[in-house]
Amino acid sequence: MPEFNLTATDGRPLELWRDRPLGTPVGSVLMLHGIQSHAGWYESSRKALALAGWDTAMLDRRGSGCQTEGRGDTPSWRQLVRDVSVALDTLPTRPRVVAGISWGAKLALAVARLHPEKVDGVALLAPGICPLIQVPFLKRLQILLARIVSPRSLFDIPLNNPNMFTNNPHWLEYLRNDSLGLHQATARFLVESVLLDNWLMWGRWKQPFLVQLAGQEKIIDNRLTRHWVRRRVSGPLRIFEYPRAFHTLEFEEKDSWRSDFIEWLRELPKILSD
Template identity: 40%
Template sequence: MTESDVRKFTASDGYNLRYRFHPPCEAPPRGYVVAVHGIQSHAGWYEYSCRRLADAGYEVSFLDRRGSGLNDRDRGHASHADRLVNDVVQFLGDVRFRRNREAPTAPVILSGVSWGGKLAAVTCARRPELVDALALLTPGICARVRPSWHQRWRLQLADMLGVQRKLVSIPLGDPTMFTDEPEWQQFIRDDRLSLRQATVSLLQASVELDDEVAMVQQRIDCPALLMLAGKDRIIDNDKSRQWFERLQSSQKQTIEYPDARHTLEFEPDRQQIFDDLIHWCNRIEAR
């Protein structure tokens, strides 16, 4: 398997974003995958799937969201949803520029895992010219765990009162919500890079993404994949399917793994799961 290395990307506001780069096993690459992670996780959770994609010929760049993972500055913070979207847009623009020189017929695929699914979907809807295909893995678009009306009101009030950087616990403290596998449950407990708290501002940005992603279906017309875990306690699968079926895309595929928990990366049969992802990627063409 190919090995990753940590690289740095400077966003338009000067923030240095770390990401894990997995070089493809062949040149030029078969395609370019840009991935974004969940609210608590980081790129380091997804080494297996990234290596599988790299071994299949794809260049993979898995971004750590600002304030998460290897990005220590302003831990757990983002100023607003536009800032998060702009980070991904800028990175995609750089990847696409390089793709045009290296392998003009290779697709650029945007992948969103868990909470990152709504960030990926909104990014794709806003800047469709940057994305040839969209892969959503147990996406947090229709989540079971989300702020109530009262909690949303409190976030808005805190934002208005100027306490945007107040830290709030993320309500995902139980590792069994992610996986049934004891080894991976312990990994989550011990992981110092996992995000346990987020600022009011980041949580408000998450609500902004929730509101926008509910209305973007008619603006997403690229090939799209939805991968669901049948025993997911974080995501509402029925509502996710309904959202996905309303996409404008004429090439949509849904795959559900009936016995899987939320984090497909931690499943005992993950080889088959990521065989399926690679098979789908292999059918994508640049637009």
């Protein structure tokens, strides 16, 4: 169950899911989900990281998951980053890693840039920084106009085909029946997402990075993602690509990606000390 004891800087309650190791933690990980998903998608990874000794938390982005208030909305992208910063403060054990999944990679990058003192390492899982899917021009104009006159107007998120996320029959059925998934976002949220994209383009990062890509990707452009990351990350960088995997690595039957993630975490103290 989520812990309800977090309060955002604007007074909004935040939901943080926590999986603690049995013994003394070797470090901590904050996971950030994608635009449509929520913490419930990633229970297996949360538990696997905790079993490996990592104090693991996952923040349900405001307006996502179990939260019914302000569905698909945000005051600004900077408020979302402040939410992440509040969640990071609940994880005292270092090294502290922020792991961004799909759209959540944007927030992971942003908090690592704005608060480098809080983030020792960054993991990006199928990061949504270079999308394959583009919103049509006329729809973009409509969203921009709505942002001005009716910022809470809802628009469909163009990711409503479960086959874009996985080809696993079990998880396809799960996605079709997931009542907590987010399928619409406000004009304000969508414009703030673009503003965040533009801000990230000017960023540079020195922390150790892990990037994990799905070879059967239908949502992001892996080639552009590699170029984007290599151009901006000056710290130690590891990139893995799993040829048969689909976008949501969590739903893969073979979890070699998760083993690679945990191995990178295990090596992180040495990477930081070199």
